[in-house]
Amino acid sequence: MKGSGTRTKVLTRVMVSRSEVDLQRIKDEYKKKYRKTLYQDILENLNFAFHLHKHISALPDSQSKNVFFSPLSVSVALAALSLGARGKTHQQLFEGLGFNGTDITAEEVNQAF
Structure with a gap:
């Protein structure tokens, strides 16, 4: 050839x-x-980003405006915040990020971000 x-x-x-x-x-x-596929994790991150965009776009100040944000930056900031939070605040941050407290530990979140 x-x-x-x-x-x-x-x-x-x-x-x-x-x-x-x-x-x-x-x-x-x-x-x-x-203990889950990379695809599942990516899908969860996408769902978080779409949910956040939908919520921000629905705010009165956002009507008929372009909404732009970095889902990764938001996730990193909230994950970092969750590491210092305790009790109900920690639980709410984890849930908001789509984390399940039984499937992922604070240590794993720290390593991931």
Whole structure:
């Protein structure tokens, strides 16, 4: 197989194959560590972002205005705040972030963020 682009195509296929293997390994390790799939976690984060956007957009001051925020920044700030909170406040922050106190500990939240 000679010709222009042959090496590039082969190299591209090798790289894609390798990344697919790496991605599967990442997914497997994630599931083993967190007892849920990466997809489930991403879906929970998306739901948090959409719920927050819907809530902010419904506020009177937000009517007919563009609403822009970083879900990651909000999650990081609330997660950091939850680490210092206790009792009901801690529970409310965890619930607001979509965390289940029995599935994830404060230590795991600290490591994740």
